[in-house]
Amino acid sequence: MDAQLLSRLLFLLLSFIIVSGEAATTLVTSLPGFDGALPFHLETGYVTVDEEHGSELFYYFIESEGDPRRDPVILWLTGGDRCSVLSALLFEMGPLRFVIEPYDGAAGAVPRLRYHPYSWTKAASVIFVDSPVGAGFSFSRDPRGYDVGEVSSSLQLKTFLTKWFTEHPDFLSNHFYVGGDSYAGKIVPNVAQKISEDIEAGLKPTINLKGYLVGNPITGEAIDLDSRVPYLHGVGVISDQLYETIMEHCHGERYDNPNPKNVICAQAMDRLKALLEEIYNSQILYKKCNYLSPTPNDKTTHGRILQQETGALKHPPPRPQVDCHYLPGICLG
Known part of the structure; x- marks a missing residue:
């Protein structure tokens, strides 16, 4: 800001x-x-x-x-x-x-x-x-x-x-x-x-x-993660086919970390993650906007952000549109 x-x-x-x-x-x-x-x-x-x-x-x-x-x-x-x-x-x-x-x-x-x-x-x-x-x-x-x-x-x-x-x-x-x-x-x-x-x-x-x-309450990690797939299907973010594949082949798997040996489940979860990249997770009806600074992920933890994000530092993303807002930006405490 x-x-x-x-x-x-x-x-x-x-x-x-x-x-x-x-x-x-x-x-x-x-x-x-x-x-x-x-x-x-x-x-x-x-x-x-x-x-x-x-x-x-x-x-x-x-x-x-x-x-x-x-x-x-x-x-x-x-x-x-x-x-x-x-x-x-x-x-x-x-x-x-x-x-x-x-x-x-x-x-x-x-x-x-x-x-x-x-x-x-x-x-x-x-x-x-x-x-x-x-x-x-x-x-x-x-x-x-x-x-x-x-x-x-x-x-x-x-x-x-x-x-x-x-x-x-x-x-x-x-x-x-x-x-x-x-x-x-x-x-x-x-x-x-x-x-x-x-x-x-x-x-x-x-x-x-x-x-x-x-x-949209946080209750417990396992409950929250497992509820996302039925919810995403219910609001039309994922197709009937993808939902049925996940429910049939990922039973008992952690949705955020499926067993790679379960190939069908792993591929289905990769498709799910790709779809989630297209929406703003905190409010699916809002537009997905660019962040001015990179958000943490597996590649930018443990002090490696300068090594992994040099391109973003040299060529920063455009400023967000005026009607964009994010939870981190309004956590004013």
Whole structure:
């Protein structure tokens, strides 16, 4: 990403978190790059989730534009791990979008924003949380606070919700869901389980948990890999013939590393890999764009990238089109 554009973008992001020294939360009514007042209720703030290390989780809370006192409340987490949840707000289900246009680099200019009328917040209130500590604007005053894993970050999110609902009791009666995508597929069920255990134990506040939802979740390596072939067939990326060949001859094989002695399976998987090279894996409906820098692979690991990619260094690929975006480019944590 262009350094000047990145600096403008970071300025825009920082405008979300201008909080007075006395306040834990702030109401954001306008943003650089957006014309006029925001047409929805946006609150941002920090919640302490680890007193010992001074760990704080940052959140964006957007009230439903329908009936916020009756519509469901969703906690939303994103992948990475340690990607900023701002990626979900701006690129997935939030009410803001970037205006897709070339950046002219004018002094003081910031990327323009527009209202997205088909966001989830038309019918639900969403708490977007930068989690775990170290993602986005979430931080720890003690470096040891960044040493969190799947279990500890799930417990911190449960602490976050306990404190958040204590400060926002008007939403306790609303139906509540835990949601997330990608890496958050490992966290979301844990958080829902912890909330359920608190409810059974009679702990207050009582969150009105109704379920959880995950999109393209990471669950476990074997399960995730084995599910790709049926999924690719179901959405029409691979033919019936290739699907049937794989299912018949690759039974019990690792799809990512088939036994080379199983010639029919190995050849079928080579065809599958060739097809996958033609699409953008993270979102098959998006265009496949060039990366400005090479991505790691078997040939560029173990310190050999300068030996293997000298051609790319001498003749770099063209800059991506303005409407291209990638998960690594929007993991702003």
